[in-house]
Amino acid sequence: MVNIANAAQLVPLMFQAQIKGRSQLQYINQEAEVQDSQRWASEWTKEAYPQPPDPGKTVTTRTYKMQWRFVTNGGQFEGIIFPALGAFGLPFYPGSSMKGLFCQACTSEQKQRYRLTKNSDEPSLLRFHGGYPVNDWKQNLVDIVHPQQKWQVQTHHTDEKPRNETGFALISLSEPAIQFGISSPLPDTDWQEVWAIWERALGYGIGCRTSSGYGLPKARLTELGEEEYPIPIQGQQLYKAFLKGEGQAPQLIGGETEFRPNVFRGSLRGHALRIFGGLTNQKTAEALVENLFGGVNDGGTQGLLTCAFKTSDLQLGTFTEGYGEPTYKVAGELRWLLMSPRQLDESKQQTLKKLLPALMRFALLFGGFGKSWRRADHRQFYQEYYQRRKPLIGCHWQWDKTSLTYGAKVSSLNRVGRFIDQVRQIASEWMQLQGVKPDERNHANWREAWYPDGVEVWGRLAEGAEDCVAIKWLHEAYQRANRRFREAEQSIKQSSVTGQISQVGRLWHRMYPVVKLVDNPKNPGKKKPRSTPNYLELLTIFPDDSRKCDDFLDFLDTEPEGFQRLW
Incomplete structure (x- = not known):
């Protein structure tokens, strides 16, 4: 009998049990150089025929x-x-x-x-x-x-x-x-x-x-592999918008870089949880979100909505200031579709047509999409930070083309609070159509549930990218020590407020581009959107019981640099 050392390792993973120590295709081992899924794919593709069977x-x-x-x-x-x-x-x-x-x-x-x-x-x-x-x-x-x-x-x-x-x-x-x-x-x-x-x-x-x-x-392809004509996406269109953004590109397990369009679904699902979680209990809020976006609880739920992003421009690159991090710069058209119109009566469909734009505007107003969405893009708004060869932080998204009009809906600080109330009101309307009575006194006990006592929104008008103020407070002391007035240095850096590596903080920082509606000389009586150099600098804070958070909120109460509480 021939004794072969490590014989089990010579057996392809396809034929090994899915248990620890043998083959765990789904599991990602952070300590392994090569994942089982990578080895499996390599073994599989090596033996697969290069061409499909002749039909x-x-x-x-x-x-x-x-x-x-x-x-x-x-x-x-x-x-x-x-x-x-x-x-x-x-x-x-x-x-x-x-x-x-x-x-x-x-x-x-x-x-x-x-x-x-x-x-x-x-x-x-x-x-x-x-x-x-x-x-x-x-x-x-x-x-x-x-x-x-x-x-x-x-x-x-x-x-x-x-x-x-x-x-x-x-x-x-x-x-x-x-x-x-x-x-x-x-x-x-x-x-x-x-x-x-x-x-x-x-x-x-x-x-x-x-x-x-x-x-x-x-698209359909010709026999030569060229695109002959595009294939239209089906389903009842509830919402369409043009967007453009840039930030940190995700990497696959093997290190490959790509822009992943599913970030839009993940973002709106999260914001729907926050809004519904501030209006009802945890179980009901999760059920409402799963009805819209699908889920795995109770045997699985097929959601009403699907999203389709058609990329018009995509540039994958590298941020080379000492780190070589992958980046994306993308523009395209995002559509939200109702896949089963027969499941909903007209009143529910009309309310969904209000809810989706509200959630999209909410996402654009207070953050972005994808990795590091809670932070404004430091490359644009804190350039001196990168003179110290720091890792890439933040992203920047904005409306594009005809969708710039959406940006004009919230173009001043006094509209922010009214917009938040409007989003919660539309969400309440949808809940009632589902037979759920809103009750914010019985809200979900979540870190980022959106209700008056659980979140504060502060803002100021920034006159240009260089006028960004709060971004420095995330990395430096927001209040210097003053012996004369016996004031100690105050900082939220690496605290529960800002978070750190492998910890989600309780603060969002956003530089939202201000868009104005101006007269259209080509179409008298009609307005057209126009970008401005200004931004709404917004801080969204979910307070905890920490001393650093209380001190920072007391600091904001002094309205530094023109900050004022908006909600």
């Missing part, structure tokens, strides 16, 4: 490019989302799933004509062969999911992360080009109509995690 002459095919990422969970591996595997070890979209989505996009007459009804005793006149990626799909496969609801919103003491709120790996395809196949025994099949139905079906998103932006189509 044959009887199958009609078309190829479509996905906007971002795509995955169909095959359920083949416990605890991890992993693509369904077809012939030759290739990821594929099953024909059964394709048929189901196609049927949903058909009219009743089309279902009957193609014999796609469930009660038909005759075989259908269309065969769905599924879809295989035909481009270089083997790059950037190891994706990541990072739930942080408790840590970001609910937990009071954030120096320790709550259980199960860590990064998890999943496997998804990055911007794949997928070739779909359909065949029919009828020689006179109207293929133009068939593919038009499939493109409509594609527009709803395919695979799983579609509410987070996965599986949305970009």
Whole structure:
């Protein structure tokens, strides 16, 4: 008998048990140089065929490019989302799933004509062969999911992360080009109509995690791989806005950099929790949010909403002031869609059309999207900080193009408080339509639940980026020692107020660009938005019982540099 040392390590992870010490595809080991998911992906792609199977002459095919990422969970591996595997070890979209989505996009007459009804005793006149990626799909496969609801919103003491709120790996395809196949025994099949139905079906998103932006189509491709025409996103549009922003780009497990459009869904979900959490108890607030955005409690909930971000410009770069951190600069169009209009009556749909713009304006007014969204971009508003070769902090987002009008809705300090009240009122209207009576006296006991005694908003008008004041208070003493008046130095640096590495603070700092409506000479009587050099400098604080927080709020009461309490 031949004794092979470490024989178990020679067995591919595909055939090893998903237990500690063997194969843990979903788990991310911070101490490991190579994650199991990375090793698995390498072993898998090495053996998979480079080309999909030939569909044959009887199958009609078309190829479509996905906007971002795509995955169909095959359920083949416990605890991890992993693509369904077809012939030759290739990821594929099953024909059964394709048929189901196609049927949903058909009219009743089309279902009957193609014999796609469930009660038909005759075989259908269309065969769905599924879809295989035909481009270089083997790059950037190891994706990541990072739930942080408790840590970001609910937990009071954030120096320790709550259980199960860590990064998890999943496997998804990055911007794949997928070739779909359909065949029919009828020689006179109207293929133009068939593919038009499939493109409509594609527009709803395919695979799983579609509410987070996965599986949305970009364009049909020609045989040469060029984009022939875009595929419109389906669903009832509730809201559309043009945005642009820049900040720290996220990195995948393997170190790859990308801009992840699911940051918009994560942001609005978090703000909805804050608003609802200030109007009702924890359980009810979470149920309201899961109804809108989906969730995993009680067996899982499919949310009403999905978001789709169409990038018009994306620049991935590096911040090289001593750290080499990845950065993004992006512009595009964000849409929020109602995927199942039949589930809601007209009054609920109209209220959602008010709630989504309110949540988006809330997100833009008080922060941003993605990593370090609680801080203004230090590169723009604290340049002297980077003369000391410091790590990148903050982000900066603003309205773009025709959506600049949204910025003019809150263009002065006296509008901030009224806007907050308006958001809470719209949220209350939605709650009542769900049969929930608002009661802020019974609010959720969360760190960032939004109710009058739980949060303070302070602001001032900054005349230009160089007039940013509060950003220095995050890194230096906000009050110098004064022996004459027996005043000690006061600072909130590295405290529970500002937080530090691996700890979420209780303060948001935002430089919100001021937009004004001015006369439009090309269209008399109409106004047009115009950007100004000014900013609303806003501090949002969720007080705790610490001495440093109390002292800082006492300091703000003196209205330093023109700061005043707005809410």
